[in-house]
Amino acid sequence: MDYTIKIGGQAGQGIQTIGDVLAKVFSRSGYHVFTDQDYESRVRGGHNFYRIRLSDTHVYAPRASVDILAAFDRESIADYGKELAGSGIIVYDSSMLGERYEGPQMLDVPFTALAAESGAGRIAANTVAIGAILGMLGFPLEPLFDILKDGLKRKDNETLENNRKAAGAGYEYSVQNCTRCEFEALSAGEPKMLVGGNEAIGFGAVAAGCKFYAAYPMTPSTGIMLFVAGKAKDYGIIVEQAEDEIAAINMALGASFAGVPSMTGTSGGGFALMTEGLSLAAMTETPIVVALAQRPGPATGLPTRTEQGDLMMVLHAGHGEFPRVIFAPGDPGQAVRLTAKAFNMALKYQIPAFVLTDQYLADTRWTLDSIQIEGLTVPNYRAGNERLDTMEQYKRHAFTPDGVSLFGMPGKTRHLVVTDSDEHNEAGHLIEDSLTRKKMVEKRLFLKLEDIRKEIGPPILLGHGSPDTVLISWGSTYGVVREAMEAMPAGKKVAMLHFSELYPLPGNERLDYLALLRGAGRTVCVENNATGQFAGLMRTECGHEVSDSVLRYDGRPFMVEELVEELRGRI
Amino acid sequence: MEGSEKYQGEVPAWCPGCGNFAIMRAFKEALTELAIEPENLCIVSGIGQAGKFPHYIRCNTFNGLHGRSLPVATGVKLANHAMPVIAVGGDGDMYGEGGNHLLHAIRRNIGIKLFVHDNQIYGLTKGQASPTSMEGMVTKNQPFGVLSGQFNPMAVAVALDCSFVARGYAGDHDHLKGLIKEAMGHKGFSLVDILQPCVTFNKVNTYEWYSKRVYPVGPEHDPESRTAAFAKALEWGDRIPIGVIYRNNRPSFEERVPVISGSCLVDQVLEGRSLKDKLTATLKEFY
Numbered sequence: 001m002d003y004t005i006k007i008g009g010q011a012g013q014g015i016q017t018i019g020d021v022l023a024k025v026f027s028r029s030g031y032h033v034f035t036d037q038d039y040e041s042r043v044r045g046g047h048n049f050y051r052i053r054l055s056d057t058h059v060y061a062p063r064a065s066v067d068i069l070a071a072f073d074r075e076s077i078a079d080y081g082k083e084l085a086g087s088g089i090i091v092y093d094s095s096m097l098g099e100r101y102e103g104p105q106m107l108d109v110p111f112t113a114l115a116a117e118s119g120a121g122r123i124a125a126n127t128v129a130i131g132a133i134l135g136m137l138g139f140p141l142e143p144l145f146d147i148l149k150d151g152l153k154r155k156d157n158e159t160l161e162n163n164r165k166a167a168g169a170g171y172e173y174s175v176q177n178c179t180r181c182e183f184e185a186l187s188a189g190e191p192k193m194l195v196g197g198n199e200a201i202g203f204g205a206v207a208a209g210c211k212f213y214a215a216y217p218m219t220p221s222t223g224i225m226l227f228v229a230g231k232a233k234d235y236g237i238i239v240e241q242a243e244d245e246i247a248a249i250n251m252a253l254g255a256s257f258a259g260v261p262s263m264t265g266t267s268g269g270g271f272a273l274m275t276e277g278l279s280l281a282a283m284t285e286t287p288i289v290v291a292l293a294q295r296p297g298p299a300t301g302l303p304t305r306t307e308q309g310d311l312m313m314v315l316h317a318g319h320g321e322f323p324r325v326i327f328a329p330g331d332p333g334q335a336v337r338l339t340a341k342a343f344n345m346a347l348k349y350q351i352p353a354f355v356l357t358d359q360y361l362a363d364t365r366w367t368l369d370s371i372q373i374e375g376l377t378v379p380n381y382r383a384g385n386e387r388l389d390t391m392e393q394y395k396r397h398a399f400t401p402d403g404v405s406l407f408g409m410p411g412k413t414r415h416l417v418v419t420d421s422d423e424h425n426e427a428g429h430l431i432e433d434s435l436t437r438k439k440m441v442e443k444r445l446f447l448k449l450e451d452i453r454k455e456i457g458p459p460i461l462l463g464h465g466s467p468d469t470v471l472i473s474w475g476s477t478y479g480v481v482r483e484a485m486e487a488m489p490a491g492k493k494v495a496m497l498h499f500s501e502l503y504p505l506p507g508n509e510r511l512d513y514l515a516l517l518r519g520a521g522r523t524v525c526v527e528n529n530a531t532g533q534f535a536g537l538m539r540t541e542c543g544h545e546v547s548d549s550v551l552r553y554d555g556r557p558f559m560v561e562e563l564v565e566e567l568r569g570r571i
Numbered sequence: 572m573e574g575s576e577k578y579q580g581e582v583p584a585w586c587p588g589c590g591n592f593a594i595m596r597a598f599k600e601a602l603t604e605l606a607i608e609p610e611n612l613c614i615v616s617g618i619g620q621a622g623k624f625p626h627y628i629r630c631n632t633f634n635g636l637h638g639r640s641l642p643v644a645t646g647v648k649l650a651n652h653a654m655p656v657i658a659v660g661g662d663g664d665m666y667g668e669g670g671n672h673l674l675h676a677i678r679r680n681i682g683i684k685l686f687v688h689d690n691q692i693y694g695l696t697k698g699q700a701s702p703t704s705m706e707g708m709v710t711k712n713q714p715f716g717v718l719s720g721q722f723n724p725m726a727v728a729v730a731l732d733c734s735f736v737a738r739g740y741a742g743d744h745d746h747l748k749g750l751i752k753e754a755m756g757h758k759g760f761s762l763v764d765i766l767q768p769c770v771t772f773n774k775v776n777t778y779e780w781y782s783k784r785v786y787p788v789g790p791e792h793d794p795e796s797r798t799a800a801f802a803k804a805l806e807w808g809d810r811i812p813i814g815v816i817y818r819n820n821r822p823s824f825e826e827r828v829p830v831i832s833g834s835c836l837v838d839q840v841l842e843g844r845s846l847k848d849k850l851t852a853t854l855k856e857f858y
Binding site for chain 1: 581609610611612613615618623625626629630631632633634635636639641642643644645646647648649650651653654671672674675828829830831836837839840841846847849850851853854857858
C-alpha cells in the first residue's frame, strides 16, 4: 500500500488545512506518512499544492504519481491530470470549478452543496472534501472526528456536530458514487508522530536548552521561530523579532555573551547580512547556532522553492579564518538530533555552528515512531561564579592546551569578562603585536579544530556491503536517494553514503568511507543545485572526485520516480 | 576623584586634548558616585575612537562591530536585566552605520543607556564627514562641502518618543557628570548625545566654537512636554541647548517581557526532571 494524494488549489482556499488534517488522520492511524508542499510567494490566489504520501511501510520522499487528486481549481486538473496513476481518481466539485469533467477517472462530489445541507454552512466544504477522500480510501471516520474535536478552540458541540455531519456526507457520497475506487486501507501500526523539518529544528533547540532566539522573518526559516515562540512561555525563552538580520545575530551574540544559549535563523539573503556578525562570533569566541533554510538564489530568487545552493556560502561566510561546524539533516529525526548537537558544539568550543536545511525539508512532514530525549540536553559549559571567584585572576581568552578558555558570565563573578572584535590579548583587550596575534589564531583555529573533528559523526551507509556504485547524498536529498537506491534493479551492487555532519568532513576512523568510494567503480553525487557543491567540497577536503553528479536546480525537489529513471540510465 | 581609581583601565590611545578624556573622567566620577562596581557593569561599544572607551574603564566589555552595539547590548540586557548595560559609540557608529538599530532600540525602550561621543567628524578614518557634520563643511572626502542635511539626534529621538533624551558637552564637566547620573537612573532607554571637540580633524566645531554656543536648559523648559522638547531639540546654531531635552515614563521593554518578570533569563536554569517532563509533553503535540 503506497498512495499519493495531491490537493491543489489557490492560496486562501484552505489547501494546507485539508492536507494537515488528512496527514494527521493517517499518522494517528499508524501509517507512514510523508507530506510536502509547493506554494507561491503570495497570500491569496495563485496556485499551490499539498501532497501526502501514505504507506504501511517507511516512506522518505515524494512520488510524482498521484492516486487521488483533490482539485479545488481548474488549474489543478490541467496541470496534474497527467500525473494521475492508471487507477487514480480526480475528486472535485463541478459547482466550485464552474465546469463538469467527463471520464471514468472523474468523481464530482458537491462539496459546497453537501456542506450547506449539513447545517455547517458552505464554510465546511473542505470538511466535506476530507470526508470524501477518506470515503474513497475506505478509511474509518473516527480519527477525523477526534482531530476536528481537538481543533475546536471552544467546546462548541453544535459546530462539532455539524462538521461531523459534513464529513459524513462527503464520506457517504464518495462511497456511493465512486464505483472505480479500488483503494484498500491495510491495517497499520501504532499511532505515529508527524513532525515537520522546521518544527524538528525548533524542538532540538528547545531540548538543547536554547534560551534566546532572535530573527527576522524569512521564508522558509520562519517556522523555526514560530515553533520556539510557541514554547517561549513554557520553557522560559526570549524570542525577539529583530529589525533586521544584522540585529538578529548581534542580539543573539549579546545574549550568548551574557550567559544563555542563543540561536538565530534565516535564509540565504538574510544570512548574507549576518556574515559580519558571524565573523564577530568567531573573533569574540561567542557561541551561536545559526539555522539556515536555503531557497533558490541569487538575490530574492524563488522565495518559496527549494535549493541546496548555499553550502559554499555557509562554508566560507565571514571575513577571516575561523572554525565552524555545519550540519545538514536529512529528515526531521536527524534535524532534532543535529540541532541539539549544534548547540553542544557551539557551547563547548565557543564557535558558530550551523543547521543547514532548505525549503523542501523545512516544509515536509514525516512520521516518526519516537524521538529520544536522552542525549539532547546540553551540559552547562559556562564557568560558574563559584569556580571563577576562587581564581586569583581570570582572563576571558586565556591560552589553554585545547584552545578553549573559561567563559565567565559578566556580572556574575567578581572578575571582569572582556572581549573584543579587534584582535585581543588573553584579557580581551585590543592589541596589535604580531606574537599575540599569531598565538590567538592558533588558539581559535588550530587547537580547537583538532578536537572538533573528533566529534563529527560518520556518514550513514546503507545498501550493499561492497558496492560497485555509491550514491552520495547530503542534507535533504537523503530520503529520495534512499528510496531510489532501494529501487535499483536487483543484481546491481548499490550503496549510499549520506552526509549530515558535513563540516569538518568526518574522519575515516569510524567508517572508512574513502576506501568505500575508492573501491566502487562509480560514485554519484545527488544534489539540489547547479554546480555540485558537495562534490566540490569532497574534492577539496579529501581528494575524492565523484564520477558522476545528478543535479536539479529548477527550484523543485527530486521525485522518487524521476531519480530512479535518471540513475537507471547511468548505472 | 577619590574612589574612581578602581575604574582605571588600559592606557588610552586617544590624541592629546581629545574630548574623550573629559567624557571618561565625568563617567568614572558618575559611576563612583552611583556606587556601580566595575564587575557589575557591562559596556558594549562599536568601532571608532569612542569604541575603545570600555577598554579604558574597568568593566565587563563587549567591544563589537561598527554600528552594532545596540543589538548586542539588547541581547545582554534581555539575558541579564539586573546588570546595568551601557552602549557607547561615536556619531558614525550610532547615527550612520547603526541608525536602524537606534530607531528600534528607542521603540523597544530597552533599558540601555546610550552615550554618543558626537564630534561631528570621523576621527579614526581621518577626517571624513559624519552624519552630524554641518552642511557645507569641507573635508578631503567632501571637497564641495557636506551636501546632506545634518542629522539631528535629539529631534529624531523626541519624534520616536524616546524615554530619555539629553545632550551634554565634554567641556562642561559637572553638567555632564550630572547628566550621566540622571541617564543611568532612568529605567528605559536613555540617549545622551555628548558634544565633543575633535582636536585633530574638526577645525570648525572646536572647544571655542562649542563653548560660545552651549547653554544649559533652565527650569523654564519642561522636559516632560513633548512639544516643548521638540522645539528645544530643533535649536542649533548660535545657541545650542544642553541638558535633559525630553523624558517620559514609558514602561521599559524588559518590564514587558513576561518570561523575565520573575527573574533574569541567565538565572532561569531548566534542567533535569522538569526539562524532561516538559519535553515529553511537547512530544505529545506531534501525535
